[in-house]
Amino acid sequence: MSSSGANNSTNNTNEETKTTIYSMLTDQPITIPDSCLFGTCRPVSEFEKLNCIGKGTYGVVYRGRDKISQEIVALKKVRMENEQWGLPISSMREINLLLNLRHENIVELREIAVGKSLRSIFLVMTYCEQDLASLLDHMSQPFTEAQVKCIALQLFRGLNYIHKRFIVHRDIKVSNLLLTDSGCLKIADFGLARQFTLPNGTMTPMVVTLWYRAPELLFGIMKYFSLKIKIY
Structure with a gap:
């Protein structure tokens, strides 16, 4: 060459x-x-x-x-x-x-x-095989008490993890809770989430999906959104 x-x-x-x-x-x-x-x-x-x-x-x-x-x-x-x-x-x-x-x-x-x-x-x-909303819509039998406890415990663990990092999701609903085939729950859709520096910091309330708002927010009793609202 x-x-x-x-x-x-x-x-x-x-x-x-x-x-x-x-x-x-x-x-x-x-x-x-x-x-x-x-x-x-x-x-x-x-x-x-x-x-x-x-x-x-x-x-x-x-x-x-x-x-x-x-x-x-x-x-x-x-x-x-x-x-x-x-x-x-x-x-x-x-x-x-x-x-x-x-x-x-x-x-x-x-x-x-x-x-x-x-x-x-x-x-x-x-990838999660389904979300909790679609699963509830198509279930032939309701969850057992043990299954409800298992799902709730996983949800609380996820919320506790983000709250310790001063993050509030602001749109927790069944369609944003995903499930794998093995039964592992995962919190999804953080598009409305916020991070703040003070544990008691407040945020505007009118971003949560309407019928998932706590009564205090729905009826305008509370002016600001805080972590306490997530208990509801």
């Missing part, structure tokens, strides 16, 4: 691959080196979407398969339709909180995956 041919081969080997993405501001294509685009985030193309398992205010959730490990995961696509300057603040809060929470009764955020468009951002999370 000639020296020029060897040089060309070396140049081709060392040339960094690039990806075309689309600007959130102009919708025009931009070519960026892969190392700058993804950083520690994997491309969502490394996951196979199997089916949609839920839709909410802040995004759509898919059951997916990691093409590398073959593990089943949950892919939560962040809703970006009305965002012009980046991630919605609710998603930023959820990501920031979940990255620092590790407990068997809290849904685990594994990583962030991104698509070719900066509007295509996915949270890769632990």
Whole structure:
């Protein structure tokens, strides 16, 4: 092989691959080196979407398969339709909180995956087979007393863990309580959660799903939201 041919081969080997993405501001294509685009985030193309398992205010959730490990995961696509300057603040809060929470009764955020468009951002999370709301709707027999105690204990353990870190969920309801096939309960959807510095700090009350509000909030008796409300 000639020296020029060897040089060309070396140049081709060392040339960094690039990806075309689309600007959130102009919708025009931009070519960026892969190392700058993804950083520690994997491309969502490394996951196979199997089916949609839920839709909410802040995004759509898919059951997916990691093409590398073959593990089943949950892919939560962040809703970006009305965002012009980046991630919605609710998603930023959820990501920031979940990255620092590790407990068997809290849904685990594994990583962030991104698509070719900066509007295509996915949270890769632990997959749970069902939520408590759908399970209650389709049960042929009610839970036994022992099962109720088991579910309640897991819920209290998860809440105790986040409350000790001065985090309040603010949207605890049966559709946000997930269950694995082995019966492990996991608290999910931290889009409305807040972290505060004082144990007795207060927050605005009108974010909790209406019929899950404590009577004090529902009828306007209490002006602010605090950890004590979670007892209800």
